[in-house]
Amino acid sequence: MSPRRSRWSSAAALAAALLGLAAGGETFDFMPKGGRALLLEVATGAQLHEVVQQQRSEQQWLQWASEPARGKPLDEKQQATLAAYLAVNMPAPAAAQDPAALPRDGRDLAWEQCQSCHSLFSSFLAQDGTATRWRNMFLAPFHRNIRMSPQEREEFARYAEINMPMKVEEVPAELRF
Secondary structure, three states: OOHHHHHHHHHHHHHHHHHHHHHOOOOOOOOOOOHHHHHHHHOOHHHHHHHOOOOOOHHHHHHHHHOOOOOOOOOHHHHHHHHHHHHHHOOOHHHHHOHHHOOOOHHHHHHHHOOOOOOHHHHHHOOOOOHHHHHHHOOOOOOOOOOOOHHHHHHHHHHHHHHOOOOHHHOOHHHOO
């Protein structure tokens, strides 16, 4: 089998597995939440309206995310994920009027972009690397045409650095290879 045909066969197998999971009522909750999802858990209404209009450093956002007054307590990795998301994506003035306008987070981007060519597990979930390594991944010829803005690529890199790799047993068997 040619490498190209093998790649498409792998992508087709993964797509079938994902459809099977969805049809079986399975969720993709095994993957760490991204910053958008975390933000919507800890800030609503007026507080969300205020947050999306601010620009702060990642360290300042981390301090904000770790305050005990937040709606839902976050663990350290979730705090770091949220702080990175906010530092990369805020301000987002359109989200002040419509939370659906919040920028996609790293988890969203991985789900939407990686699986068309790769096994999600071997190409993303099991990989360890710095944000610089993840940014450099976009320089490869086969990744240059991925439809992500520079801001989305930065968000993806920061999410991956904080949350990857995952342990094999944390990923459903259907998605491991």
